[in-house]
Amino acid sequence: MNTAHFNSLSVDGLWTLHQEVAAKLTQKMLVQKARLEERLRSIRLASEVTRLNYKRRRPYPPVRPKYRNPKNPAETWSGRGRQPRWLRPQLRSGRDLDDFLIDQASAQKRQTN
Structure with a gap:
């Protein structure tokens, strides 16, 4: 459409x-949104499958303390x-x-005995 056509339309015609x-833009946006949501769903599914395929780290036992503060045991x-x-x-x-x-304390006791 050229601008001369818009100039010849009435206010009601322009509003229509x-x-x-x-309405056409809303329809196209909804179609695009549905496509994007489908892509997002497939990406999420792929990431969940990938995450489930990773091997779990083996749980390590807690480490016992080796050093103690003599002022506060x-x-x-x-x-x-x-x-x-x-x-x-x-x-x-x-x-x-x-x-x-x-x-260390128990090792010293063993050495003196």
């Missing part, structure tokens, strides 16, 4: 044309991960990590 265009560390706050200043002051071993 507007409603027809809006409730504070322990397994030796894995970051060093705890109570241990860092002690090591900087010159103490050895072996000084904090939990089994």
Whole structure:
């Protein structure tokens, strides 16, 4: 349509044309939305199948503590991960990590006997 045709239409004619265009656009948008939702469903199904096919990690047993804070025996560390706050200043002051071993006390008793 050229603009001369729009200029010749009455207000009612323009409004009717507007409603027809809006209805056609709404219909096309609904078709596109249905296609996109179907694609999304297929992607979700594919991702679920992929997720189910992955092997599960084997559960590891809890790690027993290896080091104990002599000032607060409730504070322990397994030796894995970051060093705890109570241990860092002690090591900087010159103490050895072996000084904090939990089994150290029982090992010393065995050596003296």
